[in-house]
Amino acid sequence: MWGLPKTLTILGAALALLGCGMPVAPAHAQDDSSFQSFLAQLRVQARSEGVSERTLDAVLPSLTLNQRVIDLDRQQPGNPASTAVPPYAPYRIAHVDAQRISRGRAAYQAQRWRLRKIEDETGVPESIMVAIWGNETNYGVVMGGFDLPRALASLAFEGRRRALFTEEFIGALKMIDNGVPRSKLVGSWAGATGGPQFLPSVYNRLARDGDGDGRADIWTSDADTLASIGNYFVNAGWRRGQPWGVAVNVPAGFDRSQVVNRMVSPRCPRVFQRHSGWKTMAEWRALGITSQSRSWPPDNVLATLIEPDGAGNTAYLLTGNYRVILDYNCSNFYALSVGLLSDAVAQ
Template sequence: SEGVTQATLDRVMPGLTYNARVVQLDRAQPEGDPNAPIPKFDPYRRKHVDAARIGRGRTKYTELRPLLGRIERETGVPEEVMLAIYGHETNYGTVTGNYNAPQALASLAFEGRRRPLFEGELIAVLKMIDRGVPQYAITGSWAGALGKPQFLPSVYLRLARDGDGDGYADIWNSEVDAMTSIANYLLNAGWRRDEPWGFAVNVPASLDRNAIRSNLVPNRCARVFSRHSRWMSIGEWRKMGFSIQSGVWPQDSMMATLIEPDGEGATGYLLGSNYRAILDYNCSNFYALSVGLLADAVRN
């Protein structure tokens, strides 16, 4: 309970009851089995980067354009990338969860599968209450993710930003604050201005995949990063016979890794360092690829 007042503890803790549904949802998470075969990306892409989500994204883009433009100028995070994360996390604010966050986090900490994570988040949500965040605001997903951008409480405390100058980072009701907070998150994760997240390529039939295998041992999300080739410059990829599927190549000096999420003979993606910033938000190749592709579709 470090840094949490006794008054908050007395107000919140006695009312908490065990929520079995939250624990059931946590146990059903797919990352539970590290050896399960990885499915093809295409079915996920068709479901998550579909006409409805692209259409809603374009409508929202038109509506928020002046605001998004200002945030992009300040942070370098493209307007459409903020929107794509918003679209993926809560379907542009329509599905934010109705679980009581302290109750959900206490239940998950008690159950113990990921106790250190959820104990830390429970303390963080108590600190939010201490700071005067209102009761409605501590409602979120079953895993304690909050508001339009689905920030965990510790992320809220660190990275949520007030975008409209009223002194409160209201990621629940204010799209200005939510978009400013998403951009701040990506900036903090290392977003580079004026560099693409990645793009679709045709992979040459002659490619020697052993020659481009990465020898790096990732310190987190090993299953996600193990699917990426080693880093090479765009100039090197071009010399190997890769061709871009649409648009123009970025500069030859940009570094990129290759992923082939639908296997050999299908579309590949060359991914820059900004892709890693999206992975920081949610460490899943399917998530990050879909965010990038949705952003491109909303922009076009």
């Protein structure tokens, strides 16, 4: 009796033995029945948000519950009991590796004529767009194989994040309404799709046509993928001409109490609590922070300090553009890897 509380299973068996005429349906059958009832509710909501009957009739009858995506969602970490933060170095080695850098440089050179045009229009560096592409899908190689409408409807049904996944499910239906073939709607178990791994709501807002064919095809068009990433960064507030950050050395004996961040971010607080307070580059230099390269942002640029591997190891001064990378994926390890891959690709 998978899926039912043990007490209810025993009760059902006892009633059947007593001849009460109450057969107990298998739990998966009950789940499927409940799922179909839930789809009826989704139909009403989607219709109220403008989704056509044509799309509803084409998609909803084909959907069945995908327990696999529910299991994957439940395996996601919550708030761990330990507050210890693992070192960044192992993640960096795995995500800013020689193969990813080599493939990124090849993609960078092959797409330069397109990338240059996008950077001129948006101010987003060519190498940043390539680094996002590389981190998300290994430059379009790994984009996921889950059917998005089925996955998103299943996650909405499960209920842990119902509002989010209901919005994304209806967003996927709107994509179909707007001409995206159903066959294109495959991706990660959590609903991200295409080269940039956009959720449907993000695709509907920010996907762009980069090759001039009138479609935003982020699945097979590299130009559209890169233009869409650039547009996302503009929308998130990328500042033209400002780097994401710089690798630095922190002097021995540095008094970290003088740069403590006393603000609590309403978004991703565990991510931002690892950052120091804001100071200008000139102020950081005056405190003895030195760059590991010849590059150094202008003195008036504000930055925060992060030491992802602890004192005595490479640290980073992070500008406001680093926060834009965090908007794409709110993880310091992810954002640092994008920045470092971007720097390596552009060399």
